[in-house]
Amino acid sequence: MSSIKAKAVMYSSYGDPSSVINIHNYNIDLTNLKSDEIIMQTLASPINPSDINQIQGVYPSKPPLTTELGTSEPSAVAGNEGLFKVIAIGNQVSKFQIGDWCIPSGANFGTWRTHAISNESNLIKLPNDSKLSLNQAATITVNPSSAYQMLTYYIDLKPGDWFIQNGGNSQVGKAAIQIGKKLGLNSISIVRNRPDLDVLKNELYELGATKVITEDENSDKEFGKVIKEWTKGKPIKLGLNSIGGSNLTNMARKLGHDAMLLTYGGMSMKPVSLPTSLFIFKNLTAKGFWVTENIKRIPGSREDTINKLLQFIEDGDFKDVVNFEIDLNLNELTDDDLLNAFKKGLKDSSKGKQIVKFT
Ligand SMILES: NC(=O)c1ccc[n+]([C@@H]2O[C@H](COP(=O)([O-])OP(=O)(O)OC[C@H]3O[C@@H](n4cnc5c(N)ncnc54)[C@H](OP(=O)(O)O)[C@@H]3O)[C@@H](O)[C@H]2O)c1
The missing domain is CATH 3.40.50.720 (NAD(P)-binding Rossmann-like Domain)
Structure with a gap:
């Protein structure tokens, strides 16, 4: 296989999320991988209130709208939080191996997509073992991190x-x-x-x-x-x-x-x-309190917080809480499946946390 067919949930204008999101298809070229780059398959993409506000255009931190992925209009991939599995690595990648779990180290990554390519320095590795559930891994950077920082930093x-x-x-x-x-x-x-x-x-x-x-x-x-x-x-x-x-x-x-x-x-x-x-x-x-600002203001705070939370999980003191899961099968995924999954998640997010999972 020389390339991966990827799909992303994108928006080119701000507004009601369900109306402005659309699906964009693009290829990730496996033969052109830079030495420090990683290709990942998405395992889970949560839908957070901040993701919704970002698409509405009312959130202060926004990814730039660009044509980087080959869209006809400048656009951004939605989503800030997500769990990925490493499926290919450049020849100088040192921290990751194929099969590892990872999450973005910063905001505005664009996590509502089936695959992503990233420099290894923009990713944090998570243990891929039975103690850390897929849900916990996918949602660790926003909500538990915020709770931990508010209880301990101030x-x-x-x-x-x-x-x-x-x-x-x-x-x-x-x-x-x-x-x-x-x-x-x-x-x-x-x-x-x-x-x-x-x-x-x-x-x-x-x-x-x-x-x-x-x-x-x-x-x-x-x-x-x-x-x-x-x-x-x-x-x-x-x-x-x-x-x-x-x-x-x-x-x-x-x-x-x-x-x-x-x-x-x-x-x-x-x-x-x-x-x-x-x-x-x-x-x-x-x-x-804004976690996005804290991780910029306090160097190392994202990693320190995540390490603390991982320790709590390892100790058995941080349980997995119930989320609403929307399951998608990557092998048979159509544009409509992907779009409808996120539209459903957006609609139901007032009922509780929605997580789109890719298997
Ligand atoms: N500043 C930061 O860095 C940061 C980080 C993380 C999250 N947040 C913010 O934290 C909030 C919670 O996020 P989350 O992901 O934990 O949310 P969530 O799991 O989706 O839960 C939303 C909560 O808001 C309650 N709620 C909604 N509308 C309400 C109203 N009109 N009056 C009273 N309660 C209401 C819901 O109560 P019911 O259960 O009764 O429906 C529910 O407990 C959001 O505003 C999010 O943007 C901020």
Whole structure:
């Protein structure tokens, strides 16, 4: 075989993701491989809120639109996170062997595609063994990495300390619960009410949540007393916000003196609104968190974070969480199959994390 027929999910203009994505076919020439290049087959491509925002054109970090892959109009491959398997290597490649698993080391890689070619320096190798599941490997760079950095980079939390978060049911939230438990921290996770609340609560308690409360409880002034009983008067030192609006305002009121509030998402599309008194009388510090910026700002932080998470997985302390999987068979894949899989994933992403898998 002298070339590979690859397919990519691309966009040439910004807008509603399902309307602007299209499939582009291109060849990867195996005879022309540079000495430090690697050819990979995609194993899994998650669909994250940031991927959606990027295609909408409202995300600050965007890949350039180019004609590099032979598109008639300048375009970009969608997707930032993904797991690949090495299928060919240049003769000077030192870190990778055929069959290895790898992930992009930076953002804007364009992971929604069947195959990719990359310089080895832009890739991180992951262990290809039974302890690390395909799901965990495919999703390690965004959500668990964010949770780990928020819990460890901003404030010195000691075992026994408390943190509170909204979006407790999100992938970041579930990762924060697990990492918090591993670090000996106590967590309060706020979730939206739902008919099967007990099922969700049990899932989060099994992951290691200390307490799970609903938005309604979070908004009830009297409930603050219950929380004080749980914490035995210890201040809640860190708040993680991915929702905004009144959910956040009510969560911030639970924070103790000198606490840190990190905002990393705005799922309610409502602004971050904080009581003045928290700043004046409780010395609150409120900051934004963006993993994409952190990995640029703090050299080595992506690798360090991933190594820590891999150790947690190796120790058996970081469980695989349920995702919605869309399976595609690479051997029989048509353009429509690929397009429809991502359109379905985009449509269903409000129901939970969607991962397109290629076998
Ligand atoms: N800044 C960063 O570096 C960074 C990194 C990773 C993720 N993020 C952000 O973190 C957020 C979560 O990402 P994810 O991938 O973990 O998401 P996810 O697994 O898809 O979960 C989304 C969560 O948002 C909740 N939600 C959605 N709309 C809501 C609303 N109107 N009010 C209250 N809750 C609402 C959902 O609650 P239900 O379960 O009740 O539907 C669910 O818990 C996103 O905003 C994402 O962009 C930011």
